[in-house]
Amino acid sequence: MSMFRIFEIAGSGMAAQSVRLNVTASNLANADMVAGSPGEVYRKRQPVFATYMDPMRPDPATAGVRVTNISTSSAQPQKNYEPGHPSANAEGYVYRANVDSVEEMVNMMSAARSYQNNIEILNTTKELMLRTLNMGR
């Protein structure tokens, strides 16, 4: 029965959204990181989603999702003049992580909602399959 494929699809959605939550968590955890050089400081990460179809049976009706890459932001970290800072370099500059916490919170909420949507699909499908199994009893 093709309904088993729904579990794979919703499962792939949940897996991808949990990667997104994970990345958001690392961004938020490192939001206040300060370093003495732009190379050392934390840069914002972002997962890249792509539609995934079973290569053996490519069916546009059964399209899961998967994370193909975690991209690292190339935006320049914020440079501040703070000569008293313990991490300051010889010229007195510190570099702050280019993470926008508001943006990350929004990302987190969106990921959580999408995860819930996939759970909803799983539950409904499970219910319907159980009903189908009990048909005629």
Next chain:
Amino acid sequence: MAFSLDEAFGMHPQAVAVRSKRMQIIASNLANADTPGYQARDIDFRELLRNEQNSRIVRTHARHLGGNAINNTTGSELKYRVPLQPAQDGNTVEPQFEQAIFADNAIRFQASLMFLDGRIRSLSDAITGGLR
């Protein structure tokens, strides 16, 4: 008396098959709700059900296999949904809309199951004379 299980169940087995296919498509849409460039798909239930029923009827020889339109989708019956508010990344999935359709589809699936269940019960009552 000639008796055919196909006729006893009417269109409901095909309806359940098309409904489960549609659930799969909507699950794909929701899983890809955040994938850039993904375009939401759907099927025309009425059209697919008609194809499914016709594919059983149009057999010119008794030994021809009955076509099963549901299990070998070519993708041609899949249509693109027209989004109300397209996203900037080219994604056309609207989760609220998809969820509403999913719920609607699930209810109709259950209705078809109930009809089938009733038919099976009446057949089994007829066989056993109401004794179980």
